[in-house]
Amino acid sequence: MARITLNGVGIEAQEGAPLVEVIKKNGVWISNLCYIDGLVPYAGCRSCLVSIEGARGLQLSCTARVSDGMVVDTEAPEVKSARQQVLAIINANHSDRCLTCHRRVKCMPGDICLRDDVVTHRCLTCSKNYRCELQTTNDLLDMGFENVEPWALEPRTYYQTEQPDPDRANPWFEFDPQMCILCTRCVRACDEIRHTTAITLANKGYTSRIAFGAGGPIHESNCDFCGACIDVCPTATLMEKPNKWIARTEDWTSTTCNSCSVGCTISIGTRAGRGVIVKPDLVNPVSADQICVRGRFHYEAVPDKKRLQRHLVRRGPPGSAQLPAHWGELVEYVAGRIKDVVAAHAAGAVGVLGSPFNTNEENYLAQKLARDVIGTPHVDFSQAAPNRAAMKAVEAAFGTEALPADMLRLGTSDIVIVIADDLESSHNVAALRAKDAIVGNPAAPRHGTLLLVSPLWGEMADFAEPYGGTWLQPRPGAEAALVDALAQRAAGGQAALPPVAEGDLPRALEILGEAKDPGRRVSIIYAPNPGDAQAAGNGARAAANLSIALRGDSAGESLIVLPTEANVYGARDMGVDPELGPGRTPLAEPGMSFDQMIDAAASGALKALIVVGDNPLMFAPGSARVRDALASLDLLVVIDSLLSATAQAAHVVLADVPSYGKTGTYTNGERRIDRLHAAVAALGDARPALLALTDLANAIGGADTWSYAHPDAVTDEIAASVPGYERFGAGFGAWGKARAAVTPSRFERQPVSAASAAPAAGELLLTTGRTLYTSLEGAAIHAPDADKLHREEFVELHPADAAAMRIADEDEVMLVSAHGELTLRCKISGRVQEGVAFVPVYYDGGAVNRLLAADGAPAGVRLNVAEPA
């Protein structure tokens, strides 16, 4: 540590740290318009000048490094004056003169500007007014009419040249280059923080400007719309497009994104109870200051008017209307019907579905309602099968499914092994951390190696071979066999390696050899396919075998199994599983799994189903049989914030609040416990699911069965009663930092069964998976713009297959499998391999599930070119 003097006050700082960061951390404001914490200084704006005793002239605090005994002054008159001069030059190329106008706060929209009649843009007509870093910098540096502006009375050259057009052609970003001060923060954030490099500084000199991709609109570049550039932009050049005029927030609430199992912490800005903007929140150290397009923009994927605002009941025959009804009346009605079913048949004629999108509290109460109040053991959720298969495999290998591997290690790993379909799309921020390990940034370079096993091209593939890694592309369904063969070779065996469409197998074996070195940090990520249970089990066994072969007794620290949905592990830990109670304690008398419940409903053995946040008609493969089974129930109760396909089939729908309106906890893909806080207000009559469950329990079991005054009471009960969650009571102080993981008790290889069969001649192998842009909530209500970019509304085909079938890009085709058919347009793409068709799993509310068998295995499909209408 070094001791330095800052504005006359002695402080301690890290020797060699960038001075500007030390100044900011000590609560002293300093203008710095181009610096990004943690990156190499760009030193382009020159606005962070300070005086350092003994140094020649004024120094830039971004390039200056702390050394012991340094005496720094940020407030001296000559320092302030120099910074004002610098800012005046920056202002000269910004289109707004209000910045330096002392009258700005008095002006109202529509006023005529008395100071300068050529002002075309004004702070008042800028959507970033009062949340703009350039504006704040001007205010805090006292830039005003008394300060020197060399060209105060000259007409500005700026207005003589044509002003560049803003790019508003995409749903999320607004890019207005005339606001730009060329700080290049966006260029560096995109390149050095996100490793996307979609932004560049084009041209030179006076014509310099920021450009995306090859100079076209943003959506034609390789931009992923993560918004890292928006977070660093000091002006209104790059802004969130949705709600931009009302995003001057009244409040910020920290909560957790539910789009995948990384569990990024987000901060939702609200105005009048509505979410209007999302920023990353630093709570979860894995996501830190980064989120993806889903976390940032999907809060507004569904407009308020599309949310359930009233509770609904269908008392007539199937197909008759669902009519609004009062809460108390419906709770009594449901309780009465459930009691009738239990009396007429048995408690076992009732089933309860939780959901991996529910909070732990909701899932805990859902299983408690089933087991303690109704007395039925049938508790599950519709996406449970693949996750159960994967977790059983992990448990068999390690003696626990809560592995100690921490994603925080991912970014500093020497070797990253990714076994996934397209990690970039399914778990964007996990993919970002993997890229961190491979390329780092110029301030902290890293030289990790990536071994990618993926049947599908994703952006991760571009980080393999150029950086000494390799991308192995097996057939879909053959990943497990390949990984297991690699594991056997790594353990010294002689297993034959199955063929791959792409990739350097000898290099892969070399990487595995390096990964056995105990001195190297190794992370293995396995993200199972969300639908295929058999493949998930095999894949998890193979991934566990590989991690044991490479890392021996420390295998548990390396292997991270990332489920697709946000809170799969929470749902399992809370006991939303037919075989496991809370804390994953095995039950003596297991209940029916989701598939068995569907079969039982079809055969008439299951009479009533309470669905808490789940949407089987979207998530369960083989939708036709699910639809028929749900239709034959005597009572289907759905608690949801949207009128999903399942809710439309229900007899009773209790309106829930969206996840942004919930308080509770999530358990993410590395069993990090993340906190949710209610950010948005409930709409209409909607009530949180916890209240619905409590009222139902009291109506069924008699008054005072449960008394949870607040969600925190449930959190506390979980902490008191669920093994593994002892620390996580409502008063826990380190949410997002701590994890409910244990040390493995054993390390056992398990056999991996053979890959699934190839499709018949003339058929393609249909695969599906999570994609980046389609909103879960938008998909649940079949919103036409669930994918606002309309990039994921296709079946993707290999060019050779398309040519053989004489299908052109964007042709409408009909996919026909043994289970159903689906008509959609096709995209000829280099992402899939020959003989494979890919349909995003969320396309049109899970429409692809119609084509799959109940086990979700890749199916053979024929393609018929649709006749022109």
Place this chain on the structure above:
Amino acid sequence: MTVDNEATLEIQHLLRDFRPQDGDLLGALHAVQHRYGYIPRIAFRVVARQLRLSEAKVYGAATFYSEFRLTPSPATLVGWCSGPACRLKGSEGVRRMLESRLGITFGENTGDNKLGLHFAQCNGTCEYAPQVWVNGEVVGPLTAASTSDLVQKLKDEA
């Protein structure tokens, strides 16, 4: 990952010997410009893939150097000399006349790609100031009126 078509395959073939090192970027861009007379938009993606760079990085480099054209070269290229001698002798008027008569500004072509205008640096032939270069040939000294006549002549010939 987008699919290749004939045009991108041709550029790929052109670039087959370039390797993913920063030193090869300008060479690759020169190769494309040499073949097509300019750098077509689709080439950025192909160059980027070949050299393992992002499209944006290639675009940033290509736009930095004024020798790289992003529009097809016109049949007749008019260079406007921006040197101090020409400026002192009123080349600003020549520029305004060129721009207004051609309806384009620097770096652009007329809609039919027959005439293009570009911003040129002094070549030392200041005795002809203010001057323009028609396909490299010095024309000057000009006045606004003679510039108008020149544009008419070029349009007629084109």
